[in-house]
Amino acid sequence: MRETLRHAWIIGRKDLLLEFRSRTAILSAVVFTALVLVIFEFGRDPTAVATLDLAPSILWVTFSFAAMLGLNRAFQSELENQALDGLLLSPVSRVSLYWGKLLANLAFVAVVELVGLLLFTLFFNVPVGRILAPLLGVIALATIGFIAVGTLFSAMVIRTRFAELMLPVLLLPFLIPPLVGAVQVTAKLLAGRPLSEVGGWLRLLLAYDIVFVSLASILFPSTVTE
Amino acid sequence: MTLAQRGRWITAVALLLLAGVYVRALVFTPEEAHQGLAQKIFYVHAPAAWSAMLSMGLVGLASILFLLIKDPRYDRFAAASAEVGTAFSLVMLTTGPIWGKTIWGTWWTWDARLTLTLFLFFLFLGYLLMRGAVTEPGLRARYSAVLGICGLVLLPFIHLSVYLFRTLHPAPIVLKPSAPSLPPEMLVTLLSSFAVFTLLYVGFVTMRYAIGDGGGIDA
Numbered sequence: 091m092r093e094t095l096r097h098a099w100i101i102g103r104k105d106l107l108l109e110f111r112s113r114t115a116i117l118s119a120v121v122f123t124a125l126v127l128v129i130f131e132f133g134r135d136p137t138a139v140a141t142l143d144l145a146p147s148i149l150w151v152t153f154s155f156a157a158m159l160g161l162n163r164a165f166q167s168e169l170e171n172q173a174l175d176g177l178l179l180s181p182v183s184r185v186s187l188y189w190g191k192l193l194a195n196l197a198f199v200a201v202v203e204l205v206g207l208l209l210f211t212l213f214f215n216v217p218v219g220r221i222l223a224p225l226l227g228v229i230a231l232a233t234i235g236f237i238a239v240g241t242l243f244s245a246m247v248i249r250t251r252f253a254e255l256m257l258p259v260l261l262l263p264f265l266i267p268p269l270v271g272a273v274q275v276t277a278k279l280l281a282g283r284p285l286s287e288v289g290g291w292l293r294l295l296l297a298y299d300i301v302f303v304s305l306a307s308i309l310f311p312s313t314v315t316e
Numbered sequence: 317m318t319l320a321q322r323g324r325w326i327t328a329v330a331l332l333l334l335a336g337v338y339v340r341a342l343v344f345t346p347e348e349a350h351q352g353l354a355q356k357i358f359y360v361h362a363p364a365a366w367s368a369m370l371s372m373g374l375v376g377l378a379s380i381l382f383l384l385i386k387d388p389r390y391d392r393f394a395a396a397s398a399e400v401g402t403a404f405s406l407v408m409l410t411t412g413p414i415w416g417k418t419i420w421g422t423w424w425t426w427d428a429r430l431t432l433t434l435f436l437f438f439l440f441l442g443y444l445l446m447r448g449a450v451t452e453p454g455l456r457a458r459y460s461a462v463l464g465i466c467g468l469v470l471l472p473f474i475h476l477s478v479y480l481f482r483t484l485h486p487a488p489i490v491l492k493p494s495a496p497s498l499p500p501e502m503l504v505t506l507l508s509s510f511a512v513f514t515l516l517y518v519g520f521v522t523m524r525y526a527i528g529d530g531g532g533i534d535a
Contacts, residue, residue: 239466246459250449260442260463263435264470267477274481290480298473305469309462312383 094189097182101190106197108167115163116201123156123206127213145216146276150232150269152210153203157233158258160198161240164191165248174314184311192241192303199233221279228279231295232272235302239264242306245313264302271295323522330515337509345505354418357411359505363513364407365433370517371401372436375443376468379461391457394464396524398443400517405437428479435474439467 109116130148168174177187207229211218218225240261247256271291278288285292317325341359348355375394382390412430413423424430443463450456 242462242466246446246462249455250446250459251451252449256446256449259445263438263442263474264466266435267470267473270477270481294473294477294480301469301473302466305466309383309465312458312462315458 094183094186097186098189098193101177101182101187102193102197105164105167105191105194109194109198115160116198119156119159119198119202120205122159123152123202124209126152126155127206127209131213141214141216142280145210145214145280146273148214149207149210149276150273152206153199153229153233154236154265154269156202156206157199157237157240158261160195160202161237161244161261162254162257163198164195164241164244166253169248178314184314185307187314188241188245188307188310191245192238192306195237195241195244196234199237200230203229203233216280218280221282224285225276225279228272228275228292228295231292231299232268235268235295235298236261236265238299238303238306242310242313245310267298268295271298318526320523320526323519323524323526325519326515326522327519330512330519333508333512334516337505337512341505341509345501346499348502351419354415357415359509361408361411361415362506363509364404364411366510367513367517368401368404368408368433368436370514371397371404372439372468372471375401375464379464379468382457382461383465388453388457391460392525392528393521394460395447396521396528398440398447398464399524400520402437402440402444403520404513404517405433405440408433409437426478428475428481431478432471432475436471439470443467 127148130144130152134144165174168177178184207218207225210216240257243257243260243264247253247260250256271294275285275288275291275295279285337359341356345356345359347353374397378390378394378397381387382394412433416425417423443460446463447456447460450459
């Protein structure tokens with residue numbers, strides 16, 4: 091178990107290091123996030139719908155799109171020079187490989203989400219300061235679930251035709267439970283309601299995370315083993 | 317008899333029986349007091365929904381078996397079942413709104429069950445698109461199995477999340493079909509329709525499975 095985690099950490103760090111050195115993907119994702127937020131600002135009528143009513147949807151649609159971008163990138167780099175074969179030949183278990191990729195994806199998306207949250211607060215003048223801790227918790231809960239599924243799928247779609255299009259088509263149905271839950275909880279938080287009112291949603295998000303992280307860990311070896 | 321022929325026979329018998337069910341539903345089954353003729357569509361709608369769910373369940377089961385045993389026949393069965401399931405979902409999703417417009421006054425509502433079935437349809441589509449996008453058969457089989465299992469696990473979550481969503485925020489008028497205790501004539505019609513649709517599923521899947529085999533090879 092400790093070995094598995096150590097290997098996962100090494101693989102995750104490798105990905106993050108690659109990302110940090112080039113910075114192309116992360117910068118593109120951040121700029122993309124900013125642009126989506128701006129488009130939302132001009133795609134609504136502020137006199138008709140109060141910002142606070144629309145805010146949870148804006149935040150989560152933006153996060154979903156940004157996460158999709160990050161996921162498309164996850165295994166793409168491994169295609170060049172048959173890097174994936176090298177990884178598979180190395181004495182690292184398939185589960186470590188999956189967790190490493192999951193770790194790197196989570197870090198990538200977390201950065202994008204943090205910048206997105208900052209810009210969101212700025213652009214839409216939504217007071218998130220006093221609910222920051224629970225909001226970050228909900229963002230983490232929802233993100234882990236769909237990134238777990240997304241990492242699994244991104245390993246498959248790289249070897250299909252139309253990979254960039256295939257990932258959203260496969261992944262969006264899996265986004266529904268975390269997305270619905272996250273939007274509900276965010277709305278309650280922004281409305282100043284206590285977390286105890288959304289216990290059901292939090293349990294659902296947690297259950298989703300546990301089930302899909304486990305399932306993806308079990309299924310991932312089947313997607314890469316020849 | 318080849319598998320394809322067997323499939324055609326089963327389908328032919330099922331279609332004949334289906335005609336019988338229609339006649340029984342329209343002529344020999346009493347009209348429902350409140351919904352009138354519109355209720356007759358249930359004899360198609362509910363069994364189609366059942367067959368669609370059955371398809372997804374068996375896709376998931378075949379996917380698990382494939383990953384465990386690596387027998388390509390399970391993959392071929394899953395492919396056949398998914399295609400047939402897509403057709404049944406489409407029947408369910410077209411008959412539903414026809415009834416809904418008459419009784420609820422709206423073609424569509426984001427009720428838990430409706431949303432669930434819509435996503436069932438999307439999952440089938442995604443599954444089939446994925447199959448079409450992978451050219452190497454071994455890879456396609458493994459990817460499809462992974463997707464099939466994930467899809468099966470996802471459905472209860474979608475149901476739960478949409479159910480929670482709607483119960484926390486009840487719409488002004490949520491018309492939900494209650495489960496009335498059916499008079500025996502209706503029950504018999506409905507149950508025979510369920511049986512016929514299951515037989516249709518078996519017939520279709522057998523035919524599709526046989527095509528996957530390359531046509532008339534003896535099973």
